[in-house]
Amino acid sequence: MKVNKRGIVAAGAIAIVSTLTLAGCSTGTSSDDTSGSDDSGKLVVWVDAERVDALQGAADAYQEKTGVKVELTGKSVDDMKDDFIQQVPTGKGPDIVMGAHDWLGELSTNGVVAPIELGDSSEDYLPVALQAATYDGTVYMLPYAVENIAVLRNADLVPAAATSFDDMLSKGTFVVEQGTEGNPYHLYPFQTAFGAPVFGTDDTGSYDSTDLQLGSEGGFAFADWLGAQGAAGVLNTDVDGEIAKQQFLDGTAAFWLTGPWNVGAATDAGINVAIDPIPSPTGETASPFAGVKGFFVSSESKNKVAANDFLVNYIGTEDVQLDLFKAGNILPALTAAADTAAADPIIAGFQAVGADAVPMPAIPAMGAVWEFWGVAEAAIINGEDPATTWQKLVDDVTAAIK
Numbered sequence: 206m207k208v209n210k211r212g213i214v215a216a217g218a219i220a221i222v223s224t225l226t227l228a229g230c231s232t233g234t235s236s237d238d239t240s241g242s243d244d245s246g247k248l249v250v251w252v253d254a255e256r257v258d259a260l261q262g263a264a265d266a267y268q269e270k271t272g273v274k275v276e277l278t279g280k281s282v283d284d285m286k287d288d289f290i291q292q293v294p295t296g297k298g299p300d301i302v303m304g305a306h307d308w309l310g311e312l313s314t315n316g317v318v319a320p321i322e323l324g325d326s327s328e329d330y331l332p333v334a335l336q337a338a339t340y341d342g343t344v345y346m347l348p349y350a351v352e353n354i355a356v357l358r359n360a361d362l363v364p365a366a367a368t369s370f371d372d373m374l375s376k377g378t379f380v381v382e383q384g385t386e387g388n389p390y391h392l393y394p395f396q397t398a399f400g401a402p403v404f405g406t407d408d409t410g411s412y413d414s415t416d417l418q419l420g421s422e423g424g425f426a427f428a429d430w431l432g433a434q435g436a437a438g439v440l441n442t443d444v445d446g447e448i449a450k451q452q453f454l455d456g457t458a459a460f461w462l463t464g465p466w467n468v469g470a471a472t473d474a475g476i477n478v479a480i481d482p483i484p485s486p487t488g489e490t491a492s493p494f495a496g497v498k499g500f501f502v503s504s505e506s507k508n509k510v511a512a513n514d515f516l517v518n519y520i521g522t523e524d525v526q527l528d529l530f531k532a533g534n535i536l537p538a539l540t541a542a543a544d545t546a547a548a549d550p551i552i553a554g555f556q557a558v559g560a561d562a563v564p565m566p567a568i569p570a571m572g573a574v575w576e577f578w579g580v581a582e583a584a585i586i587n588g589e590d591p592a593t594t595w596q597k598l599v600d601d602v603t604a605a606i607k
Contacts, residue, residue, distance in 0.1 A: 254279030377459025387579030480554020
């Protein structure tokens with residue numbers, strides 16, 4: 206495989222790793238739950254069980270080049286974060302863990318992750334991926350995939366993309382998952398079109414929990430718009446994910462706001478799917494959240510140099526990122542790999558929408574937002590006064606994050 210030589214740890218670091226390998230030859234092996242930090246000749250990597258095979262080639266290549274064994278341990282995504290947080294402080298757990306960027310606030314607060322040095326290779330990643338990998342101005346994650354929602358259009362029912370939200374409604378029925386407690390993740394692009402992000406950002410581009418933007422003029426304008434869409438029946442809290450899917454699959458809806466995880470169901474149903482930008486209700490850009498997947502280094506790993514080297518110079522290569530893409534069909538975070546994957550028009554569509562995406566906030570204060578946000582939106586859609594309900598949302602979140 207082609208090794209990335211632009212990272213901060215190239216030939217010199219490999220020499221250091223080789224030294225670590227020799228020093229670790231006499232140490233014992235560890236179990237799946239024991240950190241590779243106890244064995245300086247090995248890196249223990251926790252990964253999604255479905256992606257072990259995609260990473261085996263990189264693991265083998267790294268061992269052949271440096272002598273450091275990379276032990277890939279497949280784990281359930283549901284357990285990985287909590288197990289990592291619990292085990293790292295005890296000296297157990299892996300050297301590297303695969304996870305989502307919105308874990309970062311919790312991982313950082315618990316002191317279980319170490320910074321990653323990307324060096325010049327930072328220029329090689331999609332901007333939203335690099336932004337998501339950064340917390341308080343420091344990079345803590347090697348990104349490998351970027352995921353965002355977009356509009357799926359039944360091209361047989363509607364041949365051309367909509368130019369605005371109202372234009373979309375004039376062309377066909379629109380459906381989006383909501384549910385009784387709302388779904389602010391799916392509605393966020395429309396909120397941003399009103400100039401109302403959740404939080405502002407500081408000088409480093411990181412989200413600033415002291416700068417809550419929900420209460421801006423744009424936030425209240427968005428609330429009014431929500432109320433109008435609810436009254437018109439465009440947004441409906443009776444529509445959950447399965448209902449939204451079925452309406453698109455059976456041809457009732459021509460437009461479906463959803464993510465790449467639902468494309469397979471649509472194509473399997475024989476629908477001629479096109480991926481469109483999210484039509485704006487205001488004329489301003491409708492920016493969805495981006496969820497970025499990547500790898501973190503344990504703060505307690507004694508093999509941080511090797512871990513950084515493996516991530517930057519092996520996982521951060523086009524070949525490996527494309528292998529991961531084939532395993533999950535999610536847009537790679539490395540620009541070159543993303544451009545290659547975008548030969549598929551479906552992937553290209555999501556990439557185009559993702560160019561306007563913003564990282565889902567990873568700061569701890571976001572938990573307070575999620576607690577109140579969806580319930581408030583659902584109440585407005587169901588006829589509660591927009592201004593009063595939105596103000597209560599702002600007040601509740603403000604009190605919770607103080």
